[in-house]
Amino acid sequence: MSDKKKIYKPKPISGFPEWLPEERLVEQRWFDHIRKTFESYGFCSIETPSVEEVDVLLAKGEVDKEIYAIERIHKEEGDDKESRLALHFDQTVPFARYTAQHFNELVFPFKRYQMQRVWRGERPQMGRQREFYQCDIDVINVDNLSIAYDAELPAIIYEALDGLDIGRVQLRISNRKILMGLLESMDIKDHVSITRIIDKIEKLETDQINQLLKDEGLSGEQVGKILKLAKIKGNADVIRNIEAENGLMSDGIDELYSVLDSLAHLPEHGVIGDLSIVRGLDYYTGTVYETQLLDVPQFTGSVCSGGRYDDLAGGFINKHLPGVGISIGFSRLFDVLRQTNPDKLGIGPKSPTDILVYVENSDDSPKANESARTLRANGFNVEVYHPVKKWEKHLKYTEKKQIPFICYPKESGFERKDMSNGLQEPVDIKEWKK
């Protein structure tokens, strides 16, 4: 080793986190559980490239998300003919593009899940990174899609989140048709602006919301009616008792009632009708979802959101493809728990190893390797500690990595040491099974 070598000391890149092995093991456990839940409902996995053509990302109009474009450092002549590419900022647009592009090879209703990294060049803060994982499920169909799917998705999501053991979660569900119906009944045309104001109802004071609505030209009576509606929270029966002003509102109430009613098997805290939920995105047309961590009151954002859309893939294909979807903000959830309630993450060992096999001298290596193969065939994760060093070294290694057992090949057979109580005893490794 030269003493003169040049050192470039690396530092973390803001918004692009990475985890230690013991944290990554928890992340893997989360991914495995979510994937298993999605598959248990018959959803198939797809992955799309990390990039899309910029034109595809902008197909639904100007995007307010911060997009990262990519470009080759050594461009060659003629490369300018290539399409301009950018990293995707969500999985919804790529999913819509995928569905349109492979339309003839897919079976509808098309039920897919997608668990990939997405990128947004926004300012990093708690729960908001520049590179993060989302776990999406969507169902999309040709021409029409049963409201039963709007009810199935929150059932799946509840199961997925509940199994992570992160405390109580609450799905808050509404239906945009209810507010839209009310606005129509009062002859208010600018749905988009009003919706965006209602979307802020949890972040702002009532006075501020009042003022914002009045700034849109609404009368005091209109504001009163809107806020009264937006404050309704409750179970299926509460929703059923809302008075409808017109057909659209009545449809919304019926749909929301049907969704909440079919979720009656969930714990009472797990799901609530909440008419303040409208979602900021314009493409939602009916059911909308948000999700709150009830045991992390200091974080008020939603960790899992989505809704019903009428025609998201419509910009890419001349078909009518309604769908409904929810996205778990996986990295947001992980980051929030990690910062506010790390015990809940259940961080444990630094490796998946069950048994360490130790040899005192290298002549015993073949025996060690063979015993490790036997134990692996018996279902264990086994590593052989190859450095032939001082006796204490392998003990320290085993302790640091929290490996439960050490196995010692002896002249006559094997011994195992249980690290939880220090007990050392002979073991028949052929019979030692997981």
Next chain:
Amino acid sequence: MSDKKKIYKPKPISGFPEWLPEERLVEQRWFDHIRKTFESYGFCSIETPSVEEVDVLLAKGEVDKEIYAIERIHKEEGDDKESRLALHFDQTVPFARYTAQHFNELVFPFKRYQMQRVWRGERPQMGRQREFYQCDIDVINVDNLSIAYDAELPAIIYEALDGLDIGRVQLRISNRKILMGLLESMDIKDHVSITRIIDKIEKLETDQINQLLKDEGLSGEQVGKILKLAKIKGNADVIRNIEAENGLMSDGIDELYSVLDSLAHLPEHGVIGDLSIVRGLDYYTGTVYETQLLDVPQFTGSVCSGGRYDDLAGGFINKHLPGVGISIGFSRLFDVLRQTNPDKLGIGPKSPTDILVYVENSDDSPKANESARTLRANGFNVEVYHPVKKWEKHLKYTEKKQIPFICYPKESGFERKDMSNGLQEPVDIKEWKK
């Protein structure tokens, strides 16, 4: 639906492939098997961000890989102070950077695997995409690392590849010290150029290799000696019988013998000593690996390569950190098999669903949902077919997706239909377990 809507018809982006659900299921099976194999040897998972600072990527000198830089489309003032970022082109540099950065929190020998996407802006062709997965395993230690790890890695890789059922694979192993020793014994200084020529030995004719070596100023006798060595192929005993010209060569022979000897439990075709293997990269210092698909002769490239490096993380930390690693070119392997031998991929159903639950009218939905929950608890992947439509529709859907069973809630209990033989019979769903 408006007829006037603007359609942006999406097209595939060259070098950024995506798979249909039935192909993705195979890809998932592959990932699961490789991951399970790596973990069974006690390797832990890490993931690094998709991007690194450009300065980190270039820390080992100018890179000949085509790098993609990323840049926010809407940059703000002051953003120029941010480091220049680029997508990583392999997992070795990020792993070295990670090890240096988290040095004090890791346990050594540090054994990690990493299965992520990497990006290279090269011209796409069979087995070469611009976005692709690699599956890497490496062991890195402080000051010195036992040669036993050089032997363990190919054992793991053989198990990982063999379990994919893609035909016979052959690991071809050499040790750079052997050629280096020979060159030293002949007083030839320019190792790098000679190594790069030997690396082409499989792609070029013997005459061409001869000429290239002579162009480097070598005598006919020297060329003869080098080519004689590079043509040696065989098992541990063949390697042991090579005559060493000096200490370095002798060390290389001993190491390669010890690696091959400890792989004697693998099938004879599975591993071979092959002195034509040198690898193009400069940072390898001892053992080097390549892997060939014996049953896909039309593809001569290596699907899995790596080797021993003395000090890869040394550019990032003032420590001596020798390591050894191999990388499976996952997407390369998948793509080559998909194009040359699709049967070997074993593409099957379009979804993970085991049972479809069908209801004839929506009044039966609660019963359908409840039975689906029971069957899920019994270990099945179950989807409820919600569209209440013509009887034939759900049959066609089940057939297209190759779902093995349909379950029908009846007034008195349930019936199941076995799609493999059409048999329909009553079933006690509580007792129907996977």
